[in-house]
Amino acid sequence: MAGGAPFPIPTGSVLALAAILFCIGLYGALTKRNLIIVLVSIELMLNAANINLVAFSKLSDKPSLNGQIFSLFTITVAAAEIAVGLALLLAIFRLRKTSEVKDLDVHKW
């Protein structure tokens, strides 16, 4: 562990946190019936990835800021993505009068 943090957090815990967050996000994305919740779950998965990026940037052989900068990019892109997603959601709701995932099955055989 480089630096002199008073309470060094073990890497395993950080990664475990990210994994748990990712799993919660995945679970939500695959099971929740409301489109808004699904979008929120996807955000959770993205942020789990961000945590990993930050953790690995500190843990790699040559610690650098690359990972942290990359996570900033991800946050920006995620913001853009959620804007598009919400716009789509609104459009769908206006058209179909529903935000239930189960009802959006136009590609069913």
Add this chain to the structure above:
Amino acid sequence: MVAYAWLVPLLPLVAYIFLLCLGRRAPEGIVTGVSVVLTFLSFLVSVAVFRAVGSNPDQVAAYTFHWLTVGSRSISVGFEVTHLNALMLVVVTLVSTLVLLFSKGYMHHDDRFAVFYQYLNLFVFSMLALVISPNFLQLYIFWEMVGLCSYLLVGFWYFKPEAALAAKKSFIVTRIGDVGLFAGIILLFLASGSFDYNTIFVAAAAHKLTLGWISGQALVTLTAILIFVGAIGKSAQFPLHVWLPDAMEGPTPVSALIHAATMVAAGVYLVARAYPLFQASPAALTTVAWIGGITALLGALIALTQRDIKRVIAYSTISQLGYMMMALGVGAYAYGVFHLMTHAFFKALLFLAAGSVIHAVHTQDLFEMGGLHKKLPLTTWTFLAGALALAGIVPFAGFWSKDDIMSATLQSGHTVLYVFALVAAFCTAFYIFRVFFLTFTGEPRNPAKYENAHEGGWVMNLPLVVLAVLATVGGFFNTPLNGNGLEKYLLADGAVGVTYSENVPLMALSVVIALLGILLAAILYWRPLVKPERLARGFGFLYQLSYRKFFFDEIYGAVVVGGGKVMAAIVDGVDRYIVDAIVKLVGRVVYYLGLGLKYTQTGQVQTYGVVAGFGLFIILAIAMYRVGGVF
């Protein structure tokens, strides 16, 4: 002169092309004139070649030039002159000239008169070219052209359904034989590397014909028999004789040409030309002899009861061709060729005379004729000459050749075949005089037709007279009186066949047999002591057997045509229920697979996500297992 033999087939070809250019509306006089003059010139050249060849073996020559090279083998074309084919040229051109002249009267006012002459000229050209071919390949080409021309001419009146059918039948049946000939030629080429007669015959005599899968002697026998199969088809031998009587649907001059000069003679010529090959194989010779003997008897038996004047003569041709084959088969090469020549004369005569009768009364049914000697005296006398020649009465042409054949058969030890020939000779005399008496003597059975009968003018009479003279004296080419001149002439080609001596008691016997046949015909049809109908009833089944031609057409109809239909049904079934079924099965399987799989497409994005996630999990698991990770 021999070097100019190529002129012989060329002149009819020129006539053909000239007529082709004139078109189908050309005036009859010009069409006949050109054809007859050119063919007659061709005849004169033939005679010159024949005389030049003489009995001199040195004059035999082949003129060939390189045509193409296949692999390491070179194929040449050209022409040859031997004693055999010089004789053939004379016979073919002579008969053809007369038939061409005769056709002027017979085909007068036919809508396609010029076309008829085109075909005739092409026919004559094909036959002459076949005769002077120096190798099997060239022979085969013209062999097929002869077949084509006979198809065109037999089916000349194609608007008659019977004629169209007969043309088809003659073409298909002879094709069966052609396949055999073709296979034989290919085998010979493979074994000897050449199509040339002489190369092949030299190799055969030296036992040098071999292929990987068959020994020398068996190969010679096989190829000889395959070549003979071609001759069986072309010369209407048993069991492929069925096309010839049906070919009577063509105009009568065509029948004369086919029977005497240009078509059926080709088969006999082929065997005669390939004789060294046959001589190298006793088994093949025996086959030829037996097929010939059976055909001679069979044709004569069927001819006994036919009602159609042309059909009687057609079966007579089959029978006489059988004699020729039998002669070749027993080794009497010269006699077979001799009979080919005399037969060409008297059979052309009989057909042209029959044509003259048909031209006069417009029917072919013997039982609608009668008493015609008053109306057609010239036809009567010429037909009588032909009939006597066919029956083999001294001193007409047929007597000399037929008796040579018969005594040769007996002397070669083929007693059964001799008996066949003797029975056939009796039948021959009977059936031809049955025709003669029914047609020319007695009272007219159909007065309306009788009244309008008249002779056909000089164009029809002249050929009859010329042929009648030849049928009468043609036999003197080869008698003990001139020291068997023709035989010596033919044997100048080399040692072919066996020489037999005349046997006077045998000759007397066959003349007596023939006279008995004539006598029987006379007491049945001329001065009826017995009613023929009673005799026919007395024979019952045997009469029907002959009248129905031994049921050959019915048997072939059932076996070959029926068999073909069964085969077609089987093939159809295989195609429909096996091949098609497999194709359909593939389609069905994929179709039902798709039908089943479509239910996985629920449109639920989250379900897809679960499946994709699960799949990813499995892939990761496998990957980690393989790198020896945590699993």
